[in-house]
Amino acid sequence: MPRAMLVKGYELERVGEVGVRLKGKEALCIDFDGRGCDHHIFTGLHSSGAKGVRLPQELRLGEFSVKTLSAYSREDLGVEPRYKRGESVGYVVRAGDLTLYHPGASELVEEMIEVRSYNVTVMIVPLGEKALTPEEAFEAVKTVRPAVVVPIMGREEAQKFKLLAYPYTQVIFLHPQG
Amino acid sequence: MSYVVPPLMKYNVVSPQEYMKYHAESVREIEKFWAAQALQLKWTRRWSQTRGGEGFHARWFTEGLIDAYYNVIGRHLSLGLGDRPAVIVEWEDGTAQVATFLDLDRASRRAASVMQELGVRPGDWVAILAPQSLEATVALLGAFRVGAAVETLFTGWGWWELHKRLRRRQPKLVVAFAEMQRRGKKIDLLSPLLRALEKLDERPELFLVGGSHSLGRPFEDLVSGSLHESSLPFPADGPLVGFHAGYEDDFRPITHPAGGYLVQVNAVSRWVGMRPRDTVFCTVSLGWITGVSHCLLGALMVGSTALFYNGSPDQPSWERWLEVLDNYAATLFITTSTALRLLKKNLERVKGYNLDALKAVIVTGEPLEESLWRWLYAEVGTGSSPMIDSVPGRTGRIPVFNTYIQTELGTFVTGNLLNLAFAPILPGAAGLPIWGFDLDVVEEGGRSLRGKRGRLVVKKPWPSLPLEPLPMWGEYYDAGDEAVMNEDGYLTVLGRADGVIKTSGFRLSPGAIEDALESAGRARGAIAFGLPDSTRFELVGVAIEDGEPEEVRRAVRELVGPIAEPSYISRETVEGDKRWGRRLLRERAAAGR
Numbered sequence: 001m002p003r004a005m006l007v008k009g010y011e012l013e014r015v016g017e018v019g020v021r022l023k024g025k026e027a028l029c030i031d032f033d034g035r036g037c038d039h040h041i042f043t044g045l046h047s048s049g050a051k052g053v054r055l056p057q058e059l060r061l062g063e064f065s066v067k068t069l070s071a072y073s074r075e076d077l078g079v080e081p082r083y084k085r086g087e088s089v090g091y092v093v094r095a096g097d098l099t100l101y102h103p104g105a106s107e108l109v110e111e112m113i114e115v116r117s118y119n120v121t122v123m124i125v126p127l128g129e130k131a132l133t134p135e136e137a138f139e140a141v142k143t144v145r146p147a148v149v150v151p152i153m154g155r156e157e158a159q160k161f162k163l164l165a166y167p168y169t170q171v172i173f174l175h176p177q178g
Numbered sequence: 179m180s181y182v183v184p185p186l187m188k189y190n191v192v193s194p195q196e197y198m199k200y201h202a203e204s205v206r207e208i209e210k211f212w213a214a215q216a217l218q219l220k221w222t223r224r225w226s227q228t229r230g231g232e233g234f235h236a237r238w239f240t241e242g243l244i245d246a247y248y249n250v251i252g253r254h255l256s257l258g259l260g261d262r263p264a265v266i267v268e269w270e271d272g273t274a275q276v277a278t279f280l281d282l283d284r285a286s287r288r289a290a291s292v293m294q295e296l297g298v299r300p301g302d303w304v305a306i307l308a309p310q311s312l313e314a315t316v317a318l319l320g321a322f323r324v325g326a327a328v329e330t331l332f333t334g335w336g337w338w339e340l341h342k343r344l345r346r347r348q349p350k351l352v353v354a355f356a357e358m359q360r361r362g363k364k365i366d367l368l369s370p371l372l373r374a375l376e377k378l379d380e381r382p383e384l385f386l387v388g389g390s391h392s393l394g395r396p397f398e399d400l401v402s403g404s405l406h407e408s409s410l411p412f413p414a415d416g417p418l419v420g421f422h423a424g425y426e427d428d429f430r431p432i433t434h435p436a437g438g439y440l441v442q443v444n445a446v447s448r449w450v451g452m453r454p455r456d457t458v459f460c461t462v463s464l465g466w467i468t469g470v471s472h473c474l475l476g477a478l479m480v481g482s483t484a485l486f487y488n489g490s491p492d493q494p495s496w497e498r499w500l501e502v503l504d505n506y507a508a509t510l511f512i513t514t515s516t517a518l519r520l521l522k523k524n525l526e527r528v529k530g531y532n533l534d535a536l537k538a539v540i541v542t543g544e545p546l547e548e549s550l551w552r553w554l555y556a557e558v559g560t561g562s563s564p565m566i567d568s569v570p571g572r573t574g575r576i577p578v579f580n581t582y583i584q585t586e587l588g589t590f591v592t593g594n595l596l597n598l599a600f601a602p603i604l605p606g607a608a609g610l611p612i613w614g615f616d617l618d619v620v621e622e623g624g625r626s627l628r629g630k631r632g633r634l635v636v637k638k639p640w641p642s643l644p645l646e647p648l649p650m651w652g653e654y655y656d657a658g659d660e661a662v663m664n665e666d667g668y669l670t671v672l673g674r675a676d677g678v679i680k681t682s683g684f685r686l687s688p689g690a691i692e693d694a695l696e697s698a699g700r701a702r703g704a705i706a707f708g709l710p711d712s713t714r715f716e717l718v719g720v721a722i723e724d725g726e727p728e729e730v731r732r733a734v735r736e737l738v739g740p741i742a743e744p745s746y747i748s749r750e751t752v753e754g755d756k757r758w759g760r761r762l763l764r765e766r767a768a769a770g771r
């Protein structure tokens with residue numbers, strides 16, 4: 001399994017189960033706090049690190065431009081929401097010609113439609129019990145239309161997702177480091 | 179042997195008779211057939227004559243002008259598809275590089291500007307010595323933008339073979355990797371290249387990927403130019419890509435014309451299975467015709483993603499290629515019989531991978547024997563999820579087929595066509611002739627043979643007819659192979675009819691090996707010949723009158739390349755003509771004497 005992906009002059013790695021590191025001249029780390037990070041952002045997928053993030057918000061973190069997006073479940077559909085507003089956020093990270101989208105802990109929500117216009121290069125797709133189902137992730141990919149998708153978390157779900165999504169995008173499994 | 183219809187194609191199959199009926203029509207009106215295919219491409223100036231000139235001296239699409247760059251890359255950008263991944267390269271250390279069509283466009287436009295500033299003009303040659311890589315792709319596309327032809331050099335050639343190719347093409351510019359990694363070790367590509375360049379009358383501009391040398395500039399300089407504005411068209415009958423093919427006496431240059439080559443590559447790549455959004459994993463080097471025609475240009479023209487693994491297939495284990503197929507959801511797998519034999523030998527069972535995205539395995543380079551086909555079909559051509567008439571993980575279900583290709587022919591000319599008309603697979607055979615290619619197996623006088631060993635010929639010129647004269651068998655093009663065609667038209671290739679050595683899918687010239695040894699003074703009276711081998715089809719054998727075997731091996735490795743290193747050396751005098759000697763030695767080896 002590839003351990004790192006080089007795209008548009010940036011290196012992307014998975015770190016542990018949920019972490020992602022995007023490295024140019026500086027390194028932006030998503031959902032992990034460790035060595036080799038110049039900047040940190042958290043979605044709340046595995047921790048409460050995202051609590052208190054203001055929405056919507058645009059941040060400049062060194063060479064990275066970061067836009068926060070809502071990640072949540074609809075509460076008006078008559079079923080118990082899986083994710084509550086304010087517990088997780090998604091991010092669109094821009095660096096050079098690269099646009100990375102991480103939806104955080106979210107169901108399919110209308111904010112994803114807006115993301116399509118950002119011309120996403122790489123979409124991180126969290127899969128599994130506390131994240132998207134393969135079918136939801138597939139729908140998200142059809143909506144966002146990223147060039148490349150990197151699944152994280154659920155390994156079995158990732159295989160199912162791959163077989164749904166490959167006609168629409170380039171799926172790449174990255175081997176988590178650390 | 180009986181025909182096999184893979185479950186995936188069960189509802190989309192035609193009988194061999196029906197297939198051959200349309201094949202007959204395609205070759206009966208061959209000009210009309212290929213003209214219709216040519217219209218799939220964008221022409222800067224439409225041709226005045228589909229085929230001009232006589233027989234195998236013909237030129238296709240005369241007076242036409244075609245923009246190679248537009249038809250490979252530009253067409254996707256104009257459709258707004260520039261953000262799709264075009265090329266992915268996974269390196270042995272696990273790094274995956276991804277370039278979109280737009281990324282390739284920007285880099286090759288910059289390269290084209292620098293090439294133009296350095297005086298590369300339409301009709302000039304650019305040589306590339308590189309493994310499957312983004313840098314090689316950018317260099318090739320940059321050359322296409324300025325109207326220059328490209329020869330991709332196999333990274334396994336020794337300095338003398340590199341020198342001969344560079345001397346013949348006289349490239350204005352060379353792009354080369356200084357080294358490449360295999361099994362964690364550095365393979366030096368720079369030293370043989372510098373030695374090959376030393377002896378040229380005129381030194382080309384040299385750009386080096388990795389490493390540094392006073393004679394070469396870093397590759398970064400090549401892609402730091404301004405954005406080249408508009409790509410230049412090629413005359414349809416002018417050179418676009420070149421290779422060297424092994425003949426008895428030496429390797430000979432083979433140059434494909436822009437118009438016919440692009441028409442063929444585009445059409446055949448689609449027919450054998452490529453579609454937009456496919457991910458085509460190909461293990462064939464860019465130094466060989468399949469690597470350039472189908473794995474790179476064909477995939478890009480169709481809008482597929484070309485996926486390459488740049489490393490040794492056994493690193494860290496023989497499962498590496500299967501991991502690549504799984505990790506990138508590859509939909510087509512193109513590889514060689516020798517590679518598959520090694521895979522089978524080292525990995526009897528394929529377990530633990532999900533290859534359900536795969537829709538075909540295309541095998542090239544040499545015959546695919548029935549036992550190997552059966553293993554490949556059951557182990558790689560199977561799947562994990564249910565499909566009618568198959569047992570997941572245990573029986574085959576997708577097309578696994580062999581093809582016939584030659585440097586001179588430009589593209590696959592036989593196979594089973596997923597995207598045109600799929601006829602059943604005959605295990606052990608190379609499939610049926612692809613529409614538009616008039617292949618036959620004939621006896622001495624040119625009469626067709628069915629079910630009997632004969633000479634493989636092409637009876638009518640194909641669009642990518644090389645610009646050099648070709649060997650003839652009477653009135654037909656002589657492919658140099660012996661083959662059997664059954665009553666339905668399926669072709670089984672048996673091996674070379676001449677002394678050319680076929681090893682690991684490579685066509686080696688015995689004359690080139692002999693000359694290298696004689697000119698280096700390492701052996702006298704050398705005769706190189708093919709030894710039958712169950713893994714590599716043939717190995718190189720050399721008979722010498724005198725000389726030290728170790729010196730002979732070293733000389734061949736340095737001058738011709740590691741691929742030609744003899745596995746067997748005998749000391750003996752073979753009287754008479756060398757052609758006769760090669761056959762005698764090969765027959766003796768085949769008989770185990």
